[in-house]
Amino acid sequence: MDLLIFITLILIGFFAGRAAEKRHYRSIIRREKELADIPIFSARFPPPRTDAPDSKLVGGSVVVSVDYFKRFVAGLRMIIGGRIHSYESLLDRARREAILRMKQQAKEIGADSVFNVRLETSSISKGYRNSIGSVEVYAYGTALISGAVKRV
Amino acid sequence: MTASDEKKLSFVKKIEYSNPPIPEEINASTEHPLREFAWLSIGLLTVVIGIVLIIGWLGYILGPLIPFEKEKAIADMVIVSIPENRKNDETAAYLQHLADRLTAAAPLPEGMTITTHLWKSDELNAFAALGGHIFIAQGLLDVLPSENALAMIMAHEIAHVKERHVIRALGRNVLLNMALGILFGSSGTDAASLAGQAGVTAGLSFSRRQEHEADLLALHNLHALYGHVGDATAFFDIAERFDKQMPTEWLSTHPNRKKRIDAIQKQTIQNNWPANEETLDLPERIREGD
Numbered sequence: 001m002d003l004l005i006f007i008t009l010i011l012i013g014f015f016a017g018r019a020a021e022k023r024h025y026r027s028i029i030r031r032e033k034e035l036a037d038i039p040i041f042s043a044r045f046p047p048p049r050t051d052a053p054d055s056k057l058v059g060g061s062v063v064v065s066v067d068y069f070k071r072f073v074a075g076l077r078m079i080i081g082g083r084i085h086s087y088e089s090l091l092d093r094a095r096r097e098a099i100l101r102m103k104q105q106a107k108e109i110g111a112d113s114v115f116n117v118r119l120e121t122s123s124i125s126k127g128y129r130n131s132i133g134s135v136e137v138y139a140y141g142t143a144l145i146s147g148a149v150k151r152v
Numbered sequence: 153m154t155a156s157d158e159k160k161l162s163f164v165k166k167i168e169y170s171n172p173p174i175p176e177e178i179n180a181s182t183e184h185p186l187r188e189f190a191w192l193s194i195g196l197l198t199v200v201i202g203i204v205l206i207i208g209w210l211g212y213i214l215g216p217l218i219p220f221e222k223e224k225a226i227a228d229m230v231i232v233s234i235p236e237n238r239k240n241d242e243t244a245a246y247l248q249h250l251a252d253r254l255t256a257a258a259p260l261p262e263g264m265t266i267t268t269h270l271w272k273s274d275e276l277n278a279f280a281a282l283g284g285h286i287f288i289a290q291g292l293l294d295v296l297p298s299e300n301a302l303a304m305i306m307a308h309e310i311a312h313v314k315e316r317h318v319i320r321a322l323g324r325n326v327l328l329n330m331a332l333g334i335l336f337g338s339s340g341t342d343a344a345s346l347a348g349q350a351g352v353t354a355g356l357s358f359s360r361r362q363e364h365e366a367d368l369l370a371l372h373n374l375h376a377l378y379g380h381v382g383d384a385t386a387f388f389d390i391a392e393r394f395d396k397q398m399p400t401e402w403l404s405t406h407p408n409r410k411k412r413i414d415a416i417q418k419q420t421i422q423n424n425w426p427a428n429e430e431t432l433d434l435p436e437r438i439r440e441g442d
Binding site: 047091 | 171179181183186188192196
């Protein structure tokens, strides 16, 4: 009986998780192309420019959860060690999604670039046993808006 | 900035900034997740089964090093706490007498004793505990067709004692629990508990082999006592009648009935033992008569 429940959970986790991941990646890649005209920089200061743009804080956060299958594979991995592929893709998605949401916000306020971009990652489950394993990624930076008003 | 300034700075190459598209496959592997899953599960299962087999074997070897007297001393402490059914003195005496006749026909090693107990239960079951204590359920006495059938079951349990199966099983379980606990106990993940399950399942194969051994020894004992092996498989026919469903063999402590009957019959034919002789009736007084 336990085995049956386990197999069902694994199957649900695998199919649902995989479908969600594929759909998410397609959406990420499409939106990355759409927002490619807003470059982001990790540098603390914007590159020298002759105008004096407005600057505003922009940020985007995302919370994603692992599925049962990913967690099980990771559990196996933790016994022998090595790359946890199933979590790598999860975090990759979370980071890129957070950056996209930040860029989306930047676009909405008419910014042309974001500098000093930082990422914060935190685990929601904090390693407690049997709690949902999910991560939050928050991306933030300073958006530069070269508004017509400011142009000298 | 004036035109001359621009000229002065012209030798400085302007820093180019760009955000190229993020390449896939670097931060996240494109390997099919089932591949990793399969490798990890198969690898882990192999290791667990290997550990179980090695440790099971160790327990099997080390168990009998505990002298029977020690085993009996430990068992007696526990068993005296089980209230025996005093009302069935007659039945208890009959059981003990049958056991004594069986051990007289096929002597036990020096210092080993068999103590029988009536187990007030409707189950069709009997078991050997530590220290040569054998429990026979009332349910069995009610349905078995003959004394010979009961003797076969009792001889089977005596064989478990004789071969030190009980102490071997105990030794194996203690070692296995320790090993699996050390390996997977602390991680507490689903994977760990599943690995433990796999270990227990793998350990069952030892138990099944011991049942086969006990069956064959019991058959010898039966022949030694009665001079024939009539009703040696009677219990299996009865069990078949009472519960049709059997668990899948590899999930069970006992081999499936058909295999056991086949093994017993094969042994009977090999030794050319008579199997259709007259069997002795069980005395009416030991049946509950409901």
